Amino acid sequence: MNDTSDAPEVLFERPRDGVLLITLNRPKRHNAFSNKSWELIAGALSEAETDDKVRCVVYTGGPKVFAAGSDITQMKSRGMFTKVAAARFRHWDVVHGFPKPVIAAVNGYALGGGCEFAMVADIIIAGESARFGLPEVNLGLLAGLGGTQRLVRAVGKPLAMKMLLTGEFIDAQKALASGLVAEVTPDDETIPRALDLAETIAGKSPLTTRFIKEAVSQAFETGLEAGLAYERRATVLLFASEDLDEGVAAFLEKRTPVFKGS
Numbered sequence: 001m002n003d004t005s006d007a008p009e010v011l012f013e014r015p016r017d018g019v020l021l022i023t024l025n026r027p028k029r030h031n032a033f034s035n036k037s038w039e040l041i042a043g044a045l046s047e048a049e050t051d052d053k054v055r056c057v058v059y060t061g062g063p064k065v066f067a068a069g070s071d072i073t074q075m076k077s078r079g080m081f082t083k084v085a086a087a088r089f090r091h092w093d094v095v096h097g098f099p100k101p102v103i104a105a106v107n108g109y110a111l112g113g114g115c116e117f118a119m120v121a122d123i124i125i126a127g128e129s130a131r132f133g134l135p136e137v138n139l140g141l142l143a144g145l146g147g148t149q150r151l152v153r154a155v156g157k158p159l160a161m162k163m164l165l166t167g168e169f170i171d172a173q174k175a176l177a178s179g180l181v182a183e184v185t186p187d188d189e190t191i192p193r194a195l196d197l198a199e200t201i202a203g204k205s206p207l208t209t210r211f212i213k214e215a216v217s218q219a220f221e222t223g224l225e226a227g228l229a230y231e232r233r234a235t236v237l238l239f240a241s242e243d244l245d246e247g248v249a250a251f252l253e254k255r256t257p258v259f260k261g262s
Helices: 035-049 078-097 113-119 135-139 147-155 157-166 172-178 187-202 206-221 224-239 242-252
Strands: 010-016 019-024 056-060 102-106 109-111 123-127 131-133 183-185
Touching: 010 035, 010 187, 019 035, 019 187, 035 056, 035 078, 056 187, 102 113, 102 187, 109 113, 113 131, 113 147, 123 172, 123 187, 135 157, 147 157, 172 183, 183 187, 206 242
Parallel strands: 019 056, 056 102, 102 123, 109 131, 123 183
Antiparallel strands: 010 019
Protein backbone atom coordinates (compact mmCIF):
# COMPACT_ATOMS: atom_id res chain seq x y z
CA MET A 1 0.00 0.00 0.00
CA ASN A 2 1.20 3.52 -0.71
CA ASP A 3 0.07 7.12 -0.86
CA THR A 4 0.88 7.88 -4.46
CA SER A 5 -1.54 10.16 -6.28
CA ASP A 6 -3.03 7.31 -8.26
CA ALA A 7 -3.36 4.89 -5.33
CA PRO A 8 -6.92 4.33 -4.12
CA GLU A 9 -7.54 5.75 -0.66
CA VAL A 10 -9.74 2.80 0.28
CA LEU A 11 -9.45 -0.81 -0.88
CA PHE A 12 -12.37 -3.20 -1.30
CA GLU A 13 -12.07 -6.99 -1.40
CA ARG A 14 -14.24 -10.11 -1.09
CA PRO A 15 -11.85 -12.46 0.77
CA ARG A 16 -14.52 -14.87 2.09
CA ASP A 17 -18.00 -15.92 1.04
CA GLY A 18 -20.47 -13.25 2.09
CA VAL A 19 -17.75 -10.92 3.44
CA LEU A 20 -16.74 -7.45 2.23
CA LEU A 21 -13.35 -6.24 3.47
CA ILE A 22 -12.75 -2.48 3.51
CA THR A 23 -9.14 -1.36 4.07
CA LEU A 24 -8.06 2.24 4.57
CA ASN A 25 -5.10 2.92 2.30
CA ARG A 26 -3.32 6.14 3.31
CA PRO A 27 -0.40 4.77 5.35
CA LYS A 28 1.81 7.84 4.92
CA ARG A 29 -0.90 9.88 6.62
CA HIS A 30 -1.60 7.13 9.15
CA ASN A 31 -4.89 6.41 7.36
CA ALA A 32 -6.30 9.82 8.29
CA PHE A 33 -9.71 10.26 6.72
CA SER A 34 -9.97 12.62 3.78
CA ASN A 35 -13.24 13.84 2.33
CA LYS A 36 -12.71 11.32 -0.48
CA SER A 37 -12.24 8.47 2.00
CA TRP A 38 -15.64 9.06 3.56
CA GLU A 39 -17.25 9.31 0.15
CA LEU A 40 -15.74 5.99 -0.97
CA ILE A 41 -16.69 4.18 2.24
CA ALA A 42 -20.26 5.49 2.22
CA GLY A 43 -20.65 4.57 -1.45
CA ALA A 44 -19.41 1.03 -0.88
CA LEU A 45 -21.71 0.51 2.10
CA SER A 46 -24.69 1.88 0.18
CA GLU A 47 -24.05 -0.72 -2.52
CA ALA A 48 -23.41 -3.48 0.02
CA GLU A 49 -26.71 -2.78 1.74
CA THR A 50 -28.63 -4.05 -1.28
CA ASP A 51 -26.10 -6.70 -2.33
CA ASP A 52 -27.36 -10.07 -1.12
CA LYS A 53 -23.86 -11.50 -1.56
CA VAL A 54 -22.59 -9.26 1.24
CA ARG A 55 -23.74 -10.48 4.62
CA CYS A 56 -21.03 -9.06 6.87
CA VAL A 57 -18.48 -6.25 6.53
CA VAL A 58 -14.99 -6.04 8.02
CA TYR A 59 -13.07 -2.79 7.97
CA THR A 60 -9.46 -2.21 8.93
CA GLY A 61 -6.49 0.05 8.39
CA GLY A 62 -4.09 -2.82 7.86
CA PRO A 63 -1.42 -4.43 10.06
CA LYS A 64 0.15 -1.30 11.63
CA VAL A 65 -2.35 1.54 12.05
CA PHE A 66 -6.13 1.71 11.96
CA ALA A 67 -6.87 5.41 11.47
CA ALA A 68 -5.46 8.56 13.03
CA GLY A 69 -8.68 10.55 12.63
CA SER A 70 -9.49 13.30 10.17
CA ASP A 71 -6.84 14.69 7.87
CA ILE A 72 -5.84 17.88 9.71
CA THR A 73 -4.57 19.44 6.48
CA GLN A 74 -8.16 19.53 5.25
CA MET A 75 -9.31 21.32 8.41
CA LYS A 76 -7.11 24.40 8.06
CA SER A 77 -9.76 26.40 6.25
CA ARG A 78 -12.87 26.82 8.37
CA GLY A 79 -14.80 27.95 5.34
CA MET A 80 -13.86 24.79 3.44
CA PHE A 81 -14.72 22.61 6.41
CA THR A 82 -18.11 24.28 6.77
CA LYS A 83 -18.85 23.51 3.14
CA VAL A 84 -17.93 19.84 3.42
CA ALA A 85 -19.40 19.28 6.91
CA ALA A 86 -22.85 18.48 5.55
CA ALA A 87 -21.38 15.95 3.12
CA ARG A 88 -19.28 14.36 5.87
CA PHE A 89 -22.26 14.01 8.18
CA ARG A 90 -24.29 12.57 5.30
CA HIS A 91 -21.59 9.98 4.60
CA TRP A 92 -21.33 9.20 8.30
CA ASP A 93 -25.07 8.60 8.50
CA VAL A 94 -24.64 5.89 5.85
CA VAL A 95 -21.95 4.24 7.98
CA HIS A 96 -23.99 4.57 11.16
CA GLY A 97 -27.18 3.30 9.51
CA PHE A 98 -25.68 0.31 7.71
CA PRO A 99 -28.03 -2.57 8.66
CA LYS A 100 -25.72 -5.56 8.24
CA PRO A 101 -23.20 -6.76 10.85
CA VAL A 102 -19.87 -4.92 10.88
CA ILE A 103 -16.55 -5.88 12.46
CA ALA A 104 -13.62 -3.51 12.98
CA ALA A 105 -10.13 -5.05 12.99
CA VAL A 106 -7.90 -2.57 14.81
CA ASN A 107 -4.11 -2.56 14.96
CA GLY A 108 -2.16 0.47 16.10
CA TYR A 109 -3.75 3.86 16.61
CA ALA A 110 -7.52 4.39 16.37
CA LEU A 111 -7.81 8.07 17.20
CA GLY A 112 -10.47 10.71 16.79
CA GLY A 113 -12.58 9.81 13.77
CA GLY A 114 -10.68 6.52 13.62
CA CYS A 115 -11.86 5.62 17.12
CA GLU A 116 -15.39 6.69 16.21
CA PHE A 117 -15.21 4.59 13.03
CA ALA A 118 -14.20 1.59 15.15
CA MET A 119 -16.93 2.21 17.71
CA VAL A 120 -19.71 2.35 15.10
CA ALA A 121 -18.87 -1.28 14.25
CA ASP A 122 -20.82 -4.02 15.99
CA ILE A 123 -17.70 -5.90 17.09
CA ILE A 124 -14.14 -4.63 17.58
CA ILE A 125 -11.24 -7.08 17.39
CA ALA A 126 -8.09 -5.35 18.63
CA GLY A 127 -4.47 -6.26 18.12
CA GLU A 128 -2.09 -5.98 21.04
CA SER A 129 -0.72 -2.75 19.57
CA ALA A 130 -4.13 -1.05 19.43
CA ARG A 131 -4.50 2.35 21.07
CA PHE A 132 -7.86 4.11 21.31
CA GLY A 133 -8.39 7.80 21.92
CA LEU A 134 -10.52 10.85 21.21
CA PRO A 135 -7.98 13.69 21.37
CA GLU A 136 -10.15 16.30 19.63
CA VAL A 137 -10.05 18.37 22.84
CA ASN A 138 -6.41 19.18 22.00
CA LEU A 139 -7.62 20.95 18.84
CA GLY A 140 -10.41 22.83 20.59
CA LEU A 141 -13.01 20.35 19.31
CA LEU A 142 -15.06 17.44 20.59
CA ALA A 143 -15.65 14.02 19.09
CA GLY A 144 -18.46 15.00 16.75
CA LEU A 145 -19.19 11.74 14.92
CA GLY A 146 -20.94 10.07 17.83
CA GLY A 147 -17.82 9.71 19.97
CA THR A 148 -19.21 11.39 23.08
CA GLN A 149 -22.30 9.17 22.94
CA ARG A 150 -20.84 5.80 21.98
CA LEU A 151 -17.80 5.95 24.25
CA VAL A 152 -19.81 6.56 27.42
CA ARG A 153 -22.16 3.71 26.49
CA ALA A 154 -19.24 1.38 25.90
CA VAL A 155 -16.93 2.16 28.83
CA GLY A 156 -19.04 4.14 31.31
CA LYS A 157 -19.01 7.80 32.29
CA PRO A 158 -15.82 7.99 34.43
CA LEU A 159 -13.43 6.55 31.84
CA ALA A 160 -15.22 8.26 28.95
CA MET A 161 -14.97 11.65 30.66
CA LYS A 162 -11.29 11.09 31.40
CA MET A 163 -10.54 10.22 27.78
CA LEU A 164 -12.67 13.01 26.31
CA LEU A 165 -11.48 15.77 28.64
CA THR A 166 -7.76 14.89 28.63
CA GLY A 167 -7.32 13.38 25.16
CA GLU A 168 -5.46 10.45 26.74
CA PHE A 169 -5.38 7.07 24.98
CA ILE A 170 -6.10 3.60 26.33
CA ASP A 171 -4.36 0.43 25.21
CA ALA A 172 -5.92 -2.80 23.96
CA GLN A 173 -6.06 -4.49 27.35
CA LYS A 174 -7.72 -1.49 28.97
CA ALA A 175 -10.17 -1.36 26.07
CA LEU A 176 -10.96 -5.04 26.62
CA ALA A 177 -11.41 -4.64 30.37
CA SER A 178 -13.67 -1.62 29.91
CA GLY A 179 -15.90 -3.31 27.32
CA LEU A 180 -14.86 -1.28 24.30
CA VAL A 181 -13.49 -4.28 22.38
CA ALA A 182 -14.61 -7.91 22.16
CA GLU A 183 -11.22 -9.61 21.83
CA VAL A 184 -7.49 -8.86 21.85
CA THR A 185 -5.24 -10.83 19.52
CA PRO A 186 -1.61 -10.76 18.41
CA ASP A 187 -1.30 -8.12 15.70
CA ASP A 188 -0.76 -10.63 12.90
CA GLU A 189 -3.97 -12.43 13.85
CA THR A 190 -6.30 -9.42 14.14
CA ILE A 191 -7.51 -9.29 10.54
CA PRO A 192 -7.68 -13.10 10.07
CA ARG A 193 -9.66 -13.40 13.31
CA ALA A 194 -12.07 -10.67 12.18
CA LEU A 195 -12.51 -12.40 8.82
CA ASP A 196 -13.16 -15.75 10.53
CA LEU A 197 -15.87 -14.17 12.66
CA ALA A 198 -17.34 -12.41 9.63
CA GLU A 199 -17.44 -15.68 7.70
CA THR A 200 -19.24 -17.33 10.61
CA ILE A 201 -21.78 -14.50 10.77
CA ALA A 202 -22.22 -14.55 6.99
CA GLY A 203 -23.26 -18.18 7.28
CA LYS A 204 -26.21 -17.32 9.53
CA SER A 205 -29.63 -16.19 8.37
CA PRO A 206 -29.22 -12.63 7.06
CA LEU A 207 -32.73 -11.82 8.23
CA THR A 208 -31.86 -12.90 11.75
CA THR A 209 -28.53 -11.09 11.92
CA ARG A 210 -30.16 -7.85 10.77
CA PHE A 211 -32.89 -8.16 13.38
CA ILE A 212 -30.32 -8.94 16.08
CA LYS A 213 -28.30 -5.85 15.15
CA GLU A 214 -31.38 -3.65 15.18
CA ALA A 215 -32.66 -5.11 18.45
CA VAL A 216 -29.35 -4.52 20.21
CA SER A 217 -29.22 -1.00 18.77
CA GLN A 218 -32.63 -0.40 20.32
CA ALA A 219 -31.12 -1.17 23.71
CA PHE A 220 -28.72 1.75 23.26
CA GLU A 221 -31.02 4.21 21.55
CA THR A 222 -34.38 3.78 23.29
CA GLY A 223 -35.85 2.88 26.65
CA LEU A 224 -36.33 -0.69 27.82
CA GLU A 225 -40.02 -0.90 26.91
CA ALA A 226 -39.42 0.25 23.33
CA GLY A 227 -36.53 -2.18 22.99
CA LEU A 228 -38.61 -5.09 24.26
CA ALA A 229 -41.43 -4.16 21.90
CA TYR A 230 -39.06 -4.21 18.93
CA GLU A 231 -37.61 -7.54 20.07
CA ARG A 232 -41.08 -9.10 20.18
CA ARG A 233 -42.01 -7.78 16.72
CA ALA A 234 -38.78 -9.16 15.29
CA THR A 235 -39.41 -12.55 16.88
CA VAL A 236 -42.89 -12.77 15.33
CA LEU A 237 -41.54 -11.83 11.89
CA LEU A 238 -38.72 -14.37 12.09
CA PHE A 239 -41.13 -17.14 13.05
CA ALA A 240 -42.79 -16.60 9.67
CA SER A 241 -39.53 -16.78 7.70
CA GLU A 242 -38.29 -19.51 5.38
CA ASP A 243 -34.90 -19.22 7.06
CA LEU A 244 -36.42 -20.46 10.31
CA ASP A 245 -37.86 -23.49 8.51
CA GLU A 246 -34.44 -24.17 7.03
CA GLY A 247 -32.68 -23.72 10.37
CA VAL A 248 -35.00 -26.14 12.15
CA ALA A 249 -34.80 -28.69 9.32
CA ALA A 250 -31.02 -28.52 9.24
CA PHE A 251 -30.82 -29.00 13.00
CA LEU A 252 -33.07 -32.04 12.91
CA GLU A 253 -31.25 -33.48 9.88
CA LYS A 254 -27.84 -32.78 11.44
CA ARG A 255 -26.56 -30.72 8.50
CA THR A 256 -25.34 -27.18 7.88
CA PRO A 257 -28.24 -24.83 7.11
CA VAL A 258 -28.36 -22.93 3.84
CA PHE A 259 -29.98 -19.60 4.61
CA LYS A 260 -31.41 -17.45 1.80
CA GLY A 261 -32.56 -14.38 3.68
CA SER A 262 -36.27 -14.92 3.13
